[in-house]
Amino acid sequence: MLAEKSAKPQRSCVACRKVADKKQLLRFVLAPDGRVVVDYRQQLPGRGLYTCLSRQCLEQAVKKNGFRRISCSQHESIDLKQLYTQLQWALEQRISGLIRMARKSGQLVAGSNQVLDAIKGRTPISIIVVATDISENMGQKIERVACRHQVMFFRHFDKALLGHMIGKEERSVVAVINGALARSLMSELDRYELVREN
Ligand SMILES: [Zn+2]
Incomplete structure (x- = not known):
């Protein structure tokens, strides 16, 4: 019972599949305008998707189209540079x-x-x-x-x-x-x- 109580929510990275505490991972959601955005504080509504906070996993997730699970458009390409910019801003805040x-x-x-x-x-x-x-x-x-x-x-x-x-x-x-x-x-x-x- 103690173990259950202390268990933190787990999620897996869409790129490398590693399972970790969700707070250790980066959360992404679909914004109302259809863009995939970083949800750094993990508070935005909607279906989320997670990656490790590593360049390798972010790049893999984009390359392998790992965001399609939350993105409506099949063909929309995710701009990695844009994700980094968002992430940098969130971290600065x-x-x-x-x-x-x-x-x-x-x-x-x-x-x-x-x-x-x-x-x-x-x-x-x-x-x-x-x-x-x-x-x-x-x-x-x-x-x-x-x-x-x-x-x-x-x-x-x-x-x-x-x-x-x-x-x-x-x-x-x-x-x-x-x-x-x-x-x-x-x-x-x-x-x-x-x-x-x-
Ligand atoms: Zn990963």
């Missing part, structure tokens, strides 16, 4: 939300010097996100410190977007203190790494 929550709950440090001071002062930082347009010297300095203190280091978004996420002007660095929020953020940042090249 999710990451912004988590960073904003971290700020509201006092788990965020922003600004290069503040982050460096926090690490040196033994604040338990677990993630650092550095803007892609930070000065080369400062970027490298923070990366070295992060490595030495075994803090996860990501280089995503530009200064304007990082600042926007926390309701400020530009910010070149933000860091999140160890905890459940940081763990969620880390898994979303890992996912972002998989899709952002497109």
Whole structure:
């Protein structure tokens, strides 16, 4: 009975058929206009279809016409690039939300010097996100410190977007203190790494 209670809903990937917790997979639904869209939060109504969050499975699903189960049109081709764009947008929203929550709950440090001071002062930082347009010297300095203190280091978004996420002007660095929020953020940042090249 305990096992039943803790069992999470399972779904299988249309490309590789692997069965996993549905939250680990990506959900797609058919939008009212007939397009297949990513349902990142898994909340949209309608029949869903799942894939692993991997380039390989997404590409396979498109190639093998795996979306036909939810798509009305037999011949409509699914634009992989468009799916990546949607996914990237959804992830940016999710990451912004988590960073904003971290700020509201006092788990965020922003600004290069503040982050460096926090690490040196033994604040338990677990993630650092550095803007892609930070000065080369400062970027490298923070990366070295992060490595030495075994803090996860990501280089995503530009200064304007990082600042926007926390309701400020530009910010070149933000860091999140160890905890459940940081763990969620880390898994979303890992996912972002998989899709952002497109
Ligand atoms: Zn798969």
